[in-house]
Amino acid sequence: MTAARTDDRPTHTKGFWIGLVLGVPVIAFGLRGLLGTFQGVALASYGQYFVGGALLHDLLIAPAVCAVGWLIARWLPRPAVAPVQAALIASSVVAVVAYPFVRGYGATPGEPSFLPRDYTNSVLLVWAVVWMVALVVVAVRVVSARRR
Amino acid sequence: MAVRPIEWPELVRRGPAGGDASPLRDTRTAALLGIALGVTFTVCFLTGLYSHWAQSTDPIVAFPSRPAGLYRITQATHVFTGVLSIPLLLAKLWTVLPTFFRLPPVASVPHAIERLALLPLVGGGIFLLLTGVNNVAAWYPWEFGFVAGHYWAAWLTIGGLIVHVGAKFATASEALRGDGDHDGGGDDDPRRDGRLSRRGFLGVVGGVGLFLAASLESQSIAVFRRIGIFSPRDLDAGPQGFPVNSSARFRGVVDAAMSPDYRFRVTGDVERELSFTLDDLRAMEQHEAELPIACVEGWSKSARWRGVRLRDLFAMAGAAEGRSCTVVSLQRRGGFRSSFVNHHHAADVDTLLALELNGEPLHIDHGFPVRLIGPNRPGVNQTKWVEEVHIS
Numbered sequence: 001m002t003a004a005r006t007d008d009r010p011t012h013t014k015g016f017w018i019g020l021v022l023g024v025p026v027i028a029f030g031l032r033g034l035l036g037t038f039q040g041v042a043l044a045s046y047g048q049y050f051v052g053g054a055l056l057h058d059l060l061i062a063p064a065v066c067a068v069g070w071l072i073a074r075w076l077p078r079p080a081v082a083p084v085q086a087a088l089i090a091s092s093v094v095a096v097v098a099y100p101f102v103r104g105y106g107a108t109p110g111e112p113s114f115l116p117r118d119y120t121n122s123v124l125l126v127w128a129v130v131w132m133v134a135l136v137v138v139a140v141r142v143v144s145a146r147r148r
Numbered sequence: 149m150a151v152r153p154i155e156w157p158e159l160v161r162r163g164p165a166g167g168d169a170s171p172l173r174d175t176r177t178a179a180l181l182g183i184a185l186g187v188t189f190t191v192c193f194l195t196g197l198y199s200h201w202a203q204s205t206d207p208i209v210a211f212p213s214r215p216a217g218l219y220r221i222t223q224a225t226h227v228f229t230g231v232l233s234i235p236l237l238l239a240k241l242w243t244v245l246p247t248f249f250r251l252p253p254v255a256s257v258p259h260a261i262e263r264l265a266l267l268p269l270v271g272g273g274i275f276l277l278l279t280g281v282n283n284v285a286a287w288y289p290w291e292f293g294f295v296a297g298h299y300w301a302a303w304l305t306i307g308g309l310i311v312h313v314g315a316k317f318a319t320a321s322e323a324l325r326g327d328g329d330h331d332g333g334g335d336d337d338p339r340r341d342g343r344l345s346r347r348g349f350l351g352v353v354g355g356v357g358l359f360l361a362a363s364l365e366s367q368s369i370a371v372f373r374r375i376g377i378f379s380p381r382d383l384d385a386g387p388q389g390f391p392v393n394s395s396a397r398f399r400g401v402v403d404a405a406m407s408p409d410y411r412f413r414v415t416g417d418v419e420r421e422l423s424f425t426l427d428d429l430r431a432m433e434q435h436e437a438e439l440p441i442a443c444v445e446g447w448s449k450s451a452r453w454r455g456v457r458l459r460d461l462f463a464m465a466g467a468a469e470g471r472s473c474t475v476v477s478l479q480r481r482g483g484f485r486s487s488f489v490n491h492h493h494a495a496d497v498d499t500l501l502a503l504e505l506n507g508e509p510l511h512i513d514h515g516f517p518v519r520l521i522g523p524n525r526p527g528v529n530q531t532k533w534v535e536e537v538h539i540s
Contacts (some may be wrong), residue, residue, distance in 0.1 A: 003196075011467040012256065012258035012259075013315075013317070013318045015313075015316075015317035015318055016258055016262065016315045016316045017312050017314070018314050018434060019310050019311045019312070019313055019315055019317070020261065020311055020314060022310050023265065023267075023307045023308065023309070023310030023312075023314065024311065024315070025308030026303055026306055026307030026310060027265070027268050027303070027304055027308060027311070028307075029303055029307070030300050030301070030302070030303030030305075030306075030307055031304065032301065033299075034300040034301075034304070035294075035299045037296045037300060038292050038296070038297070038298075042291050042293070043289045044291070045291035045292050045294075046290070046292045047257075047295060048290075049275055049278065049279070049290055050271045050272065050275045050301065051267075051271055051279065053274035053275050053278055054267070054270050054271040054274055055219035055272060056274075057238075057270075058248060058276060059239060061238075062241065062245055062438075063246075064529070067243060067512040068233060073343075078341075078342035079342070081341075081343055082342060082344045082348060083341055084342060085344045085349075086344060086348060086349075086352045086354075088354045089235075089349075089352050089353065089356065090352055090355075093234065093235045093238065093353075093356045093357070093360070094356065094360065096234070097234055097281060097360050097364075097378070097456075098240075098378060100281055100282050100284075100285035100287045101285050101378065101380060103287070104285075105285075105287040106226035106282075106285045106286025106287040106288075107286075108286075108294055108394070108395070108398060109391055110398070111386070111393075111394075111395055111398075112382070112385040112386060112396050113381055113382050113383070113385040113390075113391030113392055114286070114380065114381060114391070114393070115285070115383075115384035116379075116381070116382035116385055117377065117379070118379065121316065122377035122378055124293075125377060125420050127288015127376070127383065128193070147324075
């Protein structure tokens with residue numbers, strides 16, 4: 001079976017028109033509220049984060065992930081590919097989410113309850129567990145492949 | 149116009165491990181991730197609206213004071229589903245990546261509209277998750293107000309989501325009706341070529357999302373505390389073993405709060421304005437309530453509070469039935485120096501001007517001499533260092 005691509009189909013189905021009628025007023029409401037709230041520097045900063053986040057993903061993160069994937073396919077023996085893929089997904093997502101806590105810019109002196117941990121250690125701990133599991137899985141796969 | 153199959157770029161089309169087109173790049177994977185995101189974004193949106201309602205000073209319908217612990221649940225859910233959405237959104241974008249580079253970029257006018265609606269959806273989705281996590285970490289590297297910015301982006305994103313669901317509904321349901329290709333290929337699927345199966349991919353993405361969401365939300369949900377290595381809060385730290393968002397020193401209220409000249413006043417639309425010393429308040433009839441502080445950042449902790457009922461003060465001042473009030477802090481700057489208490493909260497027997505926390509006088513960082521505490525309220529509206537109740 002060949003995978004059907006999302007774009008292979010026409011989009012002007014009945015659902016499309018229903019979604020348009022319901023969704024566009026909601027977008028317009030949000031846009032009106034946004035432009036009524038922010039002007040000048042604030043609006044520019046808003047746009048920078050709103051569009052910048054999408055561009056950062058499309059132009060930097062996505063190509064980087066593809067490049068890493070290509071390297072995995074090229075350099076890794078086949079039993080190692082899936083576990084390494086899984087470990088990379090898990091460790092990079094953990095790093096992304098933990099980043100603001102690792103930097104800790106929001107910490108206020110004299111507030112011991114906020115950002116109490118060394119989040120770098122937390123990230124390293126997760127990475128250690130994830131990669132240990134990945135290594136064990138790879139080892140098991142190699143051994144069982146040899147036995148066959 | 150006929151749509152040509154995508155020829156470029158090969159690396160993108162094939163997925164991250166070469167070989168044939170990846171099963172992780174097919175419509176079924178995109179549809180499954182789409183449904184998961186549809187659920188998390190909708191729950192996040194609704195709980196966000198609930199929080200916005202709770203913080204509005206002039207909503208069409210007054211925010212209820214019961215159930216007392218509802219806000220802590222909705223806000224923990226908000227942060228949980230938001231964090232869970234991060235790997236789901238990244239996976240979804242990765243799955244549909246080849247369609248970004250399709251040729252020609254648009255096939256028809258409806259298709260152009262559909263692609264245009266991806267800007268509020270994707271831009272807004274990334275914006276919401278980024279600003280949301282940053283708010284939990286109290287890091288604001290931008291030039292706009294977080295609360296309004298996050299709120300309006302939510303409307304843009306949900307609007308974009310509605311358009312997108314409409315456009316993809318037929319394609320997605322057809323892909324999910326399925327024809328036996330349920331796990332994206334076992335070992336014999338030639339498309340896999342040693343790579344993660346669809347099930348494996350979705351499992352890793354969902355698993356890491358659930359782990360991170362649970363770990364962060366151990367700041368509210370006790371059962372997750374064993375994996376709380378990413379919790380932004382230590383619920384047992386802080387004065388009196390209770391967390392603090394902003395200290396008295398940070399807010400510049402230490403002198404005013406400790407002053408022997410401190411007076412607590414009831415003013416506004418009343419028969420008689422009142423003024424109390426701290427000892428006057430202590431001499432009044434005291435009541436106890438077990439209520440949580442539930443912060444918008446997603447942490448919450450319950451405590452025993454003891455103090456004077458707000459409704460008793462209303463009665464003493466001779467305020468008419470069904471009145472609301474604004475509770476004003478000694479704090480001179482900052483957006484949360486006062487909070488609105490609507491008629492539901494003002495009439496609630498558990499809405500207190502608390503003098504004690506867990507049987508001890510309030511620590512100054514918890515709002516000494518007097519703080520507001522009420523059921524089903526966001527933490528930012530549990531005003532500390534209260535000097536005035538202005539009835540309106």
